[in-house]
Amino acid sequence: xxISKAFIPILKNNPTEAKIKSHKLMLxxxxxxxxxxxxYSWLPLGFKVMKKIEKIVREEQNKIGAQEILMPTIxxxxxxxxxxxxxxxxxEMLRIKDRQNREMLYGPTNExxxxxxxxxxxxxxxxLPQLLYHIQWKFRDELRPRFGIMRCREFYMKDAYSFDINDxxxxxxxxxxxxxxxxxxxxxxxTAIPMAADTGPxxxxxxxEFIILAETGESKIFTDKRIFDVSYDNANLExxxxxxxxxxxxxxxxxxxxxxxxxxxxxKVSAENRLTTKGIEVGHIFYFGDKYSKPLNxxxxxxxxxxxxxxxxxxxxxVSRLVGAIIEAKYNENEEIMKWPLSVTPYELAIIPMITxxxxxxxxxxxxxxxxxxxxxxxxxxxxxxxxxSSKMKKFNLIGVPYQIIIGKKSEGDLFEFKEIxxxxxxxxxxxxxxxxxxxxxxx
Ligand code: ATP
Ligand code: MG
Numbered sequence: 011x012x013i014s015k016a017f018i019p020i021l022k023n024n025p026t027e028a029k030i031k032s033h034k035l036m037l038x039x040x041x042x043x044x045x046x047x048x049x050y051s052w053l054p055l056g057f058k059v060m061k062k063i064e065k066i067v068r069e070e071q072n073k074i075g076a077q078e079i080l081m082p083t084i085x086x087x088x089x090x091x092x093x094x095x096x097x098x099x100x101x102e103m104l105r106i107k108d109r110q111n112r113e114m115l116y117g118p119t120n121e122x123x124x125x126x127x128x129x130x131x132x133x134x135x136x137x138l139p140q141l142l143y144h145i146q147w148k149f150r151d152e153l154r155p156r157f158g159i160m161r162c163r164e165f166y167m168k169d170a171y172s173f174d175i176n177d178x179x180x181x182x183x184x185x186x187x188x189x190x191x192x193x194x195x196x197x198x199x200x201t202a203i204p205m206a207a208d209t210g211p212x213x214x215x216x217x218x219e220f221i222i223l224a225e226t227g228e229s230k231i232f233t234d235k236r237i238f239d240v241s242y243d244n245a246n247l248e249x250x251x252x253x254x255x256x257x258x259x260x261x262x263x264x265x266x267x268x269x270x271x272x273x274x275x276x277x278k279v280s281a282e283n284r285l286t287t288k289g290i291e292v293g294h295i296f297y298f299g300d301k302y303s304k305p306l307n308x309x310x311x312x313x314x315x316x317x318x319x320x321x322x323x324x325x326x327x328x329v330s331r332l333v334g335a336i337i338e339a340k341y342n343e344n345e346e347i348m349k350w351p352l353s354v355t356p357y358e359l360a361i362i363p364m365i366t367x368x369x370x371x372x373x374x375x376x377x378x379x380x381x382x383x384x385x386x387x388x389x390x391x392x393x394x395x396x397x398x399x400s401s402k403m404k405k406f407n408l409i410g411v412p413y414q415i416i417i418g419k420k421s422e423g424d425l426f427e428f429k430e431i432x433x434x435x436x437x438x439x440x441x442x443x444x445x446x447x448x449x450x451x452x453x454x
Pocket of ligand 1: 119150152159160161162163165167291292293294326327328329330331
């Protein structure tokens, strides 16, 4: 892509309406545009990042055997009346009437709809477990939408649902999602800590929130620092291995404020290991047994001939919120330097030639190596404008493309000045550069 043709509407200064750095940066480099309160359009740069996050989330769901479906955004009120949540959900639910005067709603979550799909199709324990997910827009009419896409009204979520024959099997499903979340956030280059959480309006008895640390986060957290050193590298999908994994995390105190208890915190965590800080919730998993299957009458035949309500869990990831969360974690606001993780960056490499009105030879070089890099499947953006060099560098520091080739004084012959944002530059051949980037990509 040539930057002169790209739709990247960059602002000269930080927008005044934004309070936190992710919101500022997303408006500044034109990743999103607000269309009304808490509702946003996604422009090319922001959309590319969100789609890459979605791809990783999807791959990690598929790896644990979850199957992708797609449910609609608009739902009928009837199933919500069956579960009893139509009234409980209150003003956060956007309610709509169709031309026949039927009560419809824009789905804030999908427990009811998925339970309805399950009950009309699955009748026997032999078809269990079932792990189903979709990635779809949700609408919650938040009282105070704020911080851009971090707390908005329309947002993009991956929500998965598990169906099992009994508690033991249901916990096994829960643990599979637990592992898949750890793997997902690691691939996004985030350290997300699972914390025992309250179950809120979704209900149930076992729940973890996955939280990344950030001063601007809305969740208050209390934790034992040693939880950051827990590793899951040896975990596999066997029951015992997943059970052990969850225990490895659960021995450390780590809770959000709803579950916080001062006495317990001080008793369980020595003073030097105590950490009280803030974080951003990027995922949330729940086990709630027959909370929905019972009122909606979703049961299966058991081996002995009896019937029982199926045991369910649900598992959410805020795909659109993650775009902001990654910026909160990776953007150095004082130096105005962003560096996207290679796994989700809008472009992998920027070619920045020094161009003057009288001398465009560097641009010609840039065009040549751009063709080569595209053939090596490296997603590249070329700055073909004649802006002065320091404004070009400032612009790319904000856009956050992690690798740069600078074609100017330091590039000689077949060697080009190559730089990873935040590191020293070195002179490399174009083959070396493409090999280096592709090797990093293999690790994602
Ligand atoms: P929160 O506590 O932040 O309001 P929640 O507990 O209501 O979130 P869940 O029902 O657990 O949210 O939804 C799953 C995920 O969807 C959350 O972990 C979060 O990443 C994302 N999410 C929820 N509400 C919003 C929102 N208003 N804007 C953007 N993302 C959201
Ligand atoms: Mg939650």
